[in-house]
Amino acid sequence: PIDHSLSWGKRHASPFRASFDGVGLRGWNLGEANLVKSVELVARDESWGTYPPSIQHAETLSATGSFGFRQGSVRWQTEVTLLDEGWKLACKVEAATPVDTNRTGLVLLHALDCIDQDLRVEHVDGSVSQMRFPRLIAPTQPAMDIRSLSYAPADGLWLELRFEGDTFEMEDQRNWLDASFKTYCRPHAMPKPYELVPGKPVEQSITARLEQRPVQVRIVEPPVASARVPAVGLGVPLGSPLPTDAERNMLRQLAPAFFLIEHLLGDSLDS
Secondary structure: OEEEOOEEOOEEOOOEEEEEOOOEEEEEEEOOEEEEEEEEEEEEOOOOOEOOEEEEEEOOOEEEEEEEEOOEEEEEEEEEEEEOOEEEEEEEEEEOOOEEEOEEEEEEEEEHHHOOOEEEEEEOOOOEEEEEOOOOOOOOOOEEEEEEEEEEEEOOEEEEEEEEOOOEEEEEHHHHOOOEEEEEEOOOOOOOOEEEOOOOOEEEEEEEEEEEOOOOOOOOOOOOOOOOOOOOOEEEEOOOOOOOHHHHHHHHHHOOOOEEEEOOOOOOOOO
């Protein structure tokens, strides 16, 4: 865990806390306020499959490792810099051979405490938009072409998040039953998959700066469902191992409405 005191002028605030796990920061808190759920380096293939990171070397605020893409290895390194008013997470990614990816880079999750709060968006072209985090689930991206986001994560605090190295955009994760908003690199409108090429590293960073301001977070009542919730089931790839007894008990508790058997037409039915 990281404990680091913020300073504004000559005064020091209570220390913030966060955990660095090599590929990102998790649970950035100041006192009882959850400022950011997580920010991490992710690697997704051309089918949106996620590659877990292999960590070769890790220190308190830096790490190196690789992602084992099907087409070859992708090396990565991360470094956290602690600032008087926050932190900066920087990453560098480079492929050993050309690999296809839909997203390889930094992703940040905002807590749902942001619902209906004022949001200032600085775009890549320098223009600024004033909006709010959506109260109801947004089917489209609430913010696009992002260079920085600024909002109040808690009473008396103002947070600026600055994104460098790529164009970022935000989506409402409640569309997928996740309790967060996600700001990610590589806008969906850009062609996918794209190629990571040897000799052309991807370098990105997210910088978080916190300051004290006389701002107050709006108290928002959770929205009430106005329609029947659709049936929810599970997807199971063909050829998956049979569930264990513990997994069967968990499935009974979940009581999915259906199972979707997934099979890629290019694969053998015997696999």
